[in-house]
Amino acid sequence: MRSPHVRTRTRAIGILLTLALAIPLTVLATLAPSSTAGAATTPAGPRAAGVKMGYFTEWGVYDRNYHVKNMVTSGTAEKINTINYAFGNVQGGRCTMGDSFAAIEKSYTADQSVDGVADTWDQPLRGNFNQLLKLKKKYPHIKILWSFGGWTWSGGFTQAMQNPAAFAQSCYDLVNDPRWQGLFDGIDLDWEYPNACGLSCDSSGPAVMKDMMQAFRGTFGDQLVTAAVTADASAGGKIEAADYAGAAQYADWYNVMTYDFFGAWDAQGPTAPHSPLTSYDGIPKQGFDSSAAIEKFKAAGVPANKLLLGIGFYGRGWTGVTQAGPGGTATGPAPGTYEQGIDDYKELKSKCPATGTVAGTAYAHCGNQWWSYDTPQTVGGKMSYAKQQGLGGAFIWELSGDTANGELMSAVNSGLG
Template identity: 40%
Template sequence: MNNRLTRRLGVLIATASVLLTVAPPTAANATTGHRGGSDGYYKVGYFTQWGIYGRAFPVKKLDTSGAAARLTHVNYAFGNVSEDGRCYLDGGPGEGDPWADYQRPVPAEESVDGVADAPGQALNGNFNQLAKLKAKHRDLKVLISLGGWSWSTYFSNAAATDASRKAFVSSCIDLYLKGNLPGTAPGTAAGVFDGIDLDWEWPGSAGEPGNVIRPDDKQNFTLLLAEFRKQLDAYGKKKREHYQLTAFLPAAPSTIDAGFEGQKIFKYLDFATVQGYDFHGGWDARANQQSALRVPAGAPDNPDFSVEVAIDAWRDRGAPSRKLVLGVPYYGRGWTGITTGGNGLFGPATGPAPATFEAGYEDYKVLKNLVGNGYTLHRDLRAGHAWLFDGTTLWTYDDPAVLLQKSLYIRKEGLGGAMIWSLDGDDDNASLTKALSLGLWTF
């Protein structure tokens, strides 16, 4: 690494080291923008329904860590789609968790305002805590995200015909925006959600095994967005609100071409988040980067994936830069059994690295503690990525310095902002969210 790059890296790390003492921007010290928060950028974080369990990440941590003050949107993951093409909540195994969503009485120590849920109150669980979070952070928007990797099985059914699209959209508005939850009084959850995020993985191409795929998914996705926009606007007119519509989009050019009509879809979307991670993982036979800004020199795959490849692919197909929000990971991908020495990158591996919840997948808050504890931190500033290696096991991940570099890329390229998967991977001080906020702060 030459001296110029070393100095630039030093500035990034020095800046990251003071993140915990930096206050979030306010209307008084930030320039008003045309997009997300007071600085003009969207800062979107996914909150996972299941994070309240093993990861011990209740909604309250978004407040106490300082993350909520630095976000414009929280996307709640996920809402399910039934085989007959409806938004629904079902307590059956693998079909949903209404207990976490709105039934679980939240104790005072986990409550955003410190007040425990009272016996018999209408709304409990994460939904009530999100309402409390919004009351405390008035500019924060909360969207329900539909689908995800596991629950995109029947999206194609919902989008297949004009009648199915109308019924699907109506059911989602009734359930989440009107707040008509099963087993509760009408309107119990009204006001919790400010819009809908579509996370269909993927129209026209394979996602999780068993997903329904149709040749006309590509056109039907556009028509589905149009129906959402129509019904959201009609409902919003009655409520005097603008209900937002967003979508999660893939990084792979082949997946883009199979399922998305480039420029057309952005007519209906407030913005879209673009997958900026999972470029490589334990499914690969060698250790590699999962979220680099650019394809690293010496990468074994050609063509390969990177943030730059993904963003350029969307812009080449007519997507407006200002509506593209870059996804960043709050977790790492890991491999073990690497015996080639050096820094481990691109070395053959025997399989995914052991981890807390899933082999080959570990939260940032765990990985950051490996630095200096048997692992050496490596960086490629030109490619924009970092990794840890102990001689056998390698973890590729984003730390505050990498996120500062990505925020500079977002600014330089005129993108709409950053999206986080997922907020429960951060530490208790929201170090990663603070890094993004600082990098996107307009002085």
């Protein structure tokens, strides 16, 4: 069985474009501010209280036509307090920029811009970064972190962790580059997965997670340092592969990727919800549910208020399905707007409306297709769970999947209070 959290987040063309533009950023690196010697090593726990975070994808400005201004027009900017900008790359032992055109070069007209002011040809910073700076000015409560890695770009972490101090310093220099001074409030490390396999495999040993977070805390000082982490709570699974508890003392919080447990990479099924809150009779694999992951992290010693519950703003689906409930057979992945087997909530809510719920999430059977995704109602139930467990909040992957009026983000906001 393919491992969970296979986050195929872009169309192939989007990946190729981003990879083609992925370059090490060395210009002005020597001018970037250095980290403070003797910086604090343990962040205060309350910093994670009430986090409402969403990932903004760099490539979303292309086919998805989702821009920073959409966070304003949808009402999301008023309901969110943290944004993770995804993704920077990890290459040659250091943090590098992903798509520099989308990040700092793309020009915005007045009607596309957050503040209604058009970019000029000679301004030093354009693109997403400039729009995000404008967003922070308009909504000063928002913190922004630059996230590095992700499913596609996690392969460089192994090499980088051969020299943790140099790795951390390279990331600090890039995140705090003078050209976008004041934009980022810290860094998110999305390694899929330390001492385990994702798109590629790492065998650095269990201590590598703790070593990484300790190095980044020492370098970033009082800036935010977070990590996206596996939700594989199966026996002998990925949570057990690395010292997440030891690393937690250096992290402000963990984004627990409680989605993509099941999907049409198992082309014949059985159909199963990709983001179940709890286990249920007939679940294809034990330990592949959100509450199992949260409980396993807590049992290992990770404080509850440093765990964020992950919510997918998308669904996963199969075709060739006759059974209405979960557990049916299929013939392959259902067609999606951008790629097979996956589609945004904003598309699914009308083309294949929910017909039932299982394990705290929704599913839909329409024609010969079977989809699972969260609705405002099931998001509300998950937020109640997060509060009951004393979690630090919730995060979503990713913002462009929501409706134009931000109904899923509204459910996260009202559910957490």
